[in-house]
Amino acid sequence: xxxLHFHPxxxxxxVEEGSNLAPKFGEDGLMPCITTDAGSGxxxxxxxxxxxxxxxTLQTGEAHYFSRARQSLWHKGATSxxxxxxxxxxIDDDQDAIWLRxxxxxSGASCHVGYRSCxxxxxxxxxxxxxxxxxxxxxxxxxxxxVYGDASNPTxx
Amino acid sequence: xxxLHFHPxxxxxxVEEGSNLAPKFGEDGLMPCITTDAGSGxxxxxxxxxxxxxxxTLQTGEAHYFSRARQSLWHKGATSxxxxxxxxxxIDDDQDAIWLRxxxxxSGASCHVGYRSCxxxxxxxxxxxxxxxxxxxxxxxxxxxxVYGDASNPTxx
Numbered sequence: 001x002x003x004l005h006f007h008p009x010x011x012x013x014x015v016e017e018g019s020n021l022a023p024k025f026g027e028d029g030l031m032p033c034i035t036t037d038a039g040s041g042x043x044x045x046x047x048x049x050x051x052x053x054x055x056x057t058l059q060t061g062e063a064h065y066f067s068r069a070r071q072s073l074w075h076k077g078a079t080s081x082x083x084x085x086x087x088x089x090x091i092d093d094d095q096d097a098i099w100l101r102x103x104x105x106x107s108g109a110s111c112h113v114g115y116r117s118c119x120x121x122x123x124x125x126x127x128x129x130x131x132x133x134x135x136x137x138x139x140x141x142x143x144x145x146x147v148y149g150d151a152s153n154p155t156x157x
Numbered sequence: 158x159x160x161l162h163f164h165p166x167x168x169x170x171x172v173e174e175g176s177n178l179a180p181k182f183g184e185d186g187l188m189p190c191i192t193t194d195a196g197s198g199x200x201x202x203x204x205x206x207x208x209x210x211x212x213x214t215l216q217t218g219e220a221h222y223f224s225r226a227r228q229s230l231w232h233k234g235a236t237s238x239x240x241x242x243x244x245x246x247x248i249d250d251d252q253d254a255i256w257l258r259x260x261x262x263x264s265g266a267s268c269h270v271g272y273r274s275c276x277x278x279x280x281x282x283x284x285x286x287x288x289x290x291x292x293x294x295x296x297x298x299x300x301x302x303x304v305y306g307d308a309s310n311p312t313x314x
Contacts, residue, residue: 004287009314016270016312019289021280024314032189034200041198043191043247046254058286090200090276091290093268094312097203099276111250113173119247119256123178129215130161132176133248155173155251157166157181 004055016093024096030066038087038101044110045118061086063100069154080147081106107141114140161212173250181253187223195244195258201267202275218243220257226311237304238263264298271297
C-alpha cells in the first residue's frame with residue numbers, strides 16, 4: 001500500500017481553502033469522526049481516529065477508528081462483520097474533524113448495543129426539556145451477545 | 158426557565174437502555190456534537206458543548222456550543238444571524254455524544270469560512286488516497302468579512 005503523508009499546517013488560509021490534507025489531532029492524538037448512512041443521511045456513530053486510523057480508512061475505503069475503551073486501532077466490523085464501506089469522506093474547515101458517508105455490510109447496524117444507529121434515543125427539546133428520552137428504534141437489529149460474545153462492553157461510566 | 162438537571166450515571170444498562178439523560182463530558186468538560194441539516198441530512202459542523210451549552214440548547218431549541226477558540230459559551234448565530242433551530246436532538250448509546258438535526262436561519266450557512274457546511278472538501282479514498290482535496294461547494298454562501306468584521310478567526314494551526 002502506498003504511503004499516505006499528511007501535509008504540514010502552514011497557514012490558516014492554506015488549511016481552510018487549500019487542497020492539501022493537513023489534519024489536526026487533539027492532545028490525545030485523536031480526531032472526532034461523524035459517520036452517517038450514505039443512503040438515509042442518519043447519523044450512525046461518533047467515532048475517534050488517530051493518524052493511523054485516518055490513513056487506513058482513506059487507503060482501504062473501510063472505516064477504521066481508534067477505540068478509546070480498548071486503546072487500540074479498530075477496524076470496524078472485524079468482529080461483527082458490520083464493515084462500513086466509505087462512499088465519501090470529507091474534512092472540515094480547520095481540518096480537525098472528519099465526516100464519513102458509509103454503507104454498512106450485513107444487517108446494516110453500527111451500534112454495539114445492537115441498534116442500527118448509536119443515536120437511538122431522542123432528547124426532548126423546548127417545553128419538554130428534562131423529560132424522558134424517547135426510543136427511535138423499537139427493536140435491536142442484531143443480538144450483541146451472539147455477535148460479540150463476552151467481549152467487554154466499551155461503554156464506561 | 159425551568160432548571161434542567163442531568164441524571165447520575167448509575168449503571169451501564171441504565172445509561173444505554175434507560176430513558177434518563179445522563180450525559181458524560183470529557184476531561185475538558187466538553188462533548189462532541191454532530192449537527193446535520195434536518196432537510197438534506199448533510200453534516201454542517203462538528204461542535205463542542207459543555208453542560209451549560211447542552212442545557213441551553215435543549216431548553217431554548219436553538220443550538221448553543223462552547224467555543225474552544227474563545228473558551229466561552231456560544232449561541233450559534235448571535236453574531237451572524239445564522240441561528241440553528243433544533244428539529245430533533247438525539248443522544249448516543251453511552252451518552253457522550255449528541256446529534257442535532259437543525260434548520261438554519263437566513264442564508265442557511267453554518268461555516269465561519271462562508272460555506273453552507275464546514276465539510277466543503279471531499280478527501281480522496283482508495284486508489285486516489287493522498288491526492289488533492291476536492292471542493293464540494295463552488296461558492297461561499299455569505300461573505301465572512303461582511304458578517305464577522307474583524308473578529309478573530311477561530312481556526313488555529
